[in-house]
Amino acid sequence: MNLQKKLIVLFKNSFRNFNIILLITTLLLVFIGIISIYSATGGTANEIFIKQIIWYFIGLFVLLIFSNINYNNLITLANYLYYFFLFLLVLVLVFGYVALGAQRWLRFGTFQFQPSEFMKIIVPLVVIRYIIIKRDESWTLKSLMKIFLITLIPMLLILKQPDLGTAIIIIPLVLVVLFIGNIPIKKFILIIIILILIIPVGYIGLKDYQKQRLLVFINPQADPLGAGYNVIQSKIAIGSGKFFGRGWLRGPQSQLNFIPIKYTDFIFSVICEEFGFIGGLFVVLIYYILIMEILKIAKLCKFAGGKMLAATIAMIILVQFVINIGMTIGLLPVTGLTLPLLSYGGSSILFIMIIIGIAQNIYREYMKGEEI
């Protein structure tokens, strides 16, 4: 075989056994993302819109790469990744770029990078590795304390930025790893009870603006011009979409800037105003199918590590999806977590594409095993 043919085979191989449902839902979300960002930024080919499209392309490419990296390698390398990203988090605190009152970004030229985003998958990876090595000994008090420490250190660094949203969602992710790692159910319930008892202690440590957000969540009318404004306007936008919506680029709430930060945190409000209940339902169902498909991959996979990893990935998407949409429809407080693949933002898109790529790889490794 000559080089050309070799390359063609390599190229073909890198697309083999893709999970079609996962691929279609991903591409659909990218498509919805493009049209809603276009609308949310005023209906012109502006800088934000172009940047987002570039990010989608980079993201899809990264997805392809990660779907070709055996996930077991990621689990093996987890510790190194963990230390490296801890280092980056410390760098952020020292040199980070400050925006919107928080220090979350590292800057290389014009490129901004948010290491905390990637901790959401790296911490579970480390825990998975630990459980695979320790097997049944993972559930002793000593091991659990170690897992607790592994989780706590990056959480504290992220809280310091401060980025409450990202820090908090690491907890359910680690819980899912433990759960699918077959932790005895009694211990699992005990851990959850302890976590619930810690909540009031955590509240005291919150920054004033975070407390305010929680209070405003409980009663949005308390500050209708400030923090409560976003949620009230978002609800008006969504509600006024009714069944069929106002039509693309025709939502007055979105187009007249009633909804703040609408192309990041409140993108779902724009979709619901312009495409109505039908549009909202469609988006929610796509996420549902995407998450269920990843859970199916977790079910299919023959190895404990793959199962835990796939379940974690499903949970990341679920948590961000629920928290973000819950916020726009006034069910949950405003946290600043993005809507996977739809919100504007490079780090966020890249991250979701990477974890979907990993899920694809788990599926492909399974299919490889079936073929033999």
Add this chain to the structure above:
Amino acid sequence: MAKDEIIDNIKNIYKRFIRIIFLAWIVSFFVVVILIRLFYIQIIKGDYYRKIADSNCVNIVKIRAPRGYIYDKNYKPLVINKATYQLSIIPYYFKKNQDITKSMSEIARIIKVSPEEIMEKLKESREYILEPIVVKRNLNEQEISQLEEKAIEINGISISQEPVRFYNYNSLASHIIGYTGEISLNQLKKDKDYYPGDIVGQTGVENFYDKELRGKDGVMYILTDAFGRQKEIIKTIAPKQGNNLVLTIDYNLQKYAEKIMDENNYSGVIIASNPKTGEILCMVSKPDYDLNYFSGTIDIKEWKRLIRDKDNPLNNRVVQGLYSPGSIFKIVVGSGGLNEKVIDTTTSFLCEGIYWIKTWPYKCWRRSGHGYVDFYRAIAESCDIYFYKLGLKMKVELLYKYAVMFGLGEKTGIDLPGEKAGLVPTREWKRRIDRTPWFPGNTVMMSIGQGYITATPLQIMNIMAVMANRGYAMQPFVVKAITSENRRIIKLTEPKRLFDIKVSEEVINIMRNALRFVVQSNRGTGTKARIKGIISAGKTGTVENPHGETHAMFAGFAPFDNPEIVIFVLIEHGGSGGDVAAPVAGNIIEYYLRTKKQK
């Protein structure tokens, strides 16, 4: 063994399978909750939200909360609010007019501003095109009626009511009260509790207690039609008026003190306080300004005049003015000299009217000289040369020690903004700033309170307060209490001890007696401050300054045995302290003690 392991393995796989199914149920649960909520908002409440959005939409209009009132110590209202009308433009609708330039010039003609000025303000709104922009405050009746006519044909203009400050007594206590104004960009950046367009206190207690006074703004959700005309109020959250302040100021005393200053056309300072608590009884800083200029919109010309006035009417001299303490500082030097046993009461120095250091002459105020003077005479007749010699014996280090002990160089922490600390020089300070060593001449000047040393009138008054209290000063304050409606007290100011001086009781008694001689002995410099029937004490000061005639000062307290009032009077360029300031102080003390007895 192997069999057990296989069974275990199968059990594990099954357990994991069940748990993944469980996760799937959780996912489904959340999706269902979200869909139900979406259905509720979009289908069931859809019409309601559509109506709000359509009528576009809900205009959220802020209702400004009236600021709290300000009273004198006897609940006499000094500052209240009155209603005024303002014109605002909502840019989004205003731009829907067919002929913007025409409507703009029509509005401009009515309210008598240039159309460009309105244009500027419209540009400032940027993307908040639905928020009303205030174009003119304080409309008069004629303007209102003309504008109301125009509102029918011009889109997007509205007239609304707003409370503004009203000052019952114009310029009375203007420096304590302070003026209000629209928040500046700098202030906005510093404090996230404020919004653009907020009216905040800029000086005085209006500024210091702004968070108490401002209250909580209300909100009105107004349905407006597609042309910006207000149709219906959906919901109103009423504003909450701010808390009230009760000052320590006595209206009558304040008025009396200001009258004396005005009648003689003096500029300067009068402060009186109760030495035992630190309550300020009156605080006058002249020249001052009429607070009513600042309510509503201030006239630009008037504002420029105030800003450019060389006499700084906007400055509160009591806390922001820095003066040489002059001969009043001799209290500090004298106490220090006695306490450090550099001198005793019998020590005498010869005053020949002039004192030479090498080739430099330092004069006494009495050119003919005092002859041999002992301590009591030195204070009573304010002999400068006595203190030159004492100061040289004490050296700058001891002068510094006692100046700081008496609170100089340190803010008193009074509840007014912009307080200055003043300066007490040291050898190191001079080397650092001036790059020259400390000369004996500097010590000489400092020992009579001139030269580099500066202090605020408040600090100078505190020197006298220490004497009145026999060894300590209270922290001065001007707000006695914060109250809500019906005089319900929210917070009462607790008097606080500011500092104690570490000087023996004997020395303090000597010094108090010397201060009594200043007023009561016939040769004293402060005899013109005498009051019939009451023994008082004090110290005069006549301060040289580069701008012209000397500043006249007098600080004193009364009654001698159980002081109820300590006072400091400073008349800028007034002449001699004994001739000009002392009688003013005497009058005020007399007025205060007399009116107090009547109650």
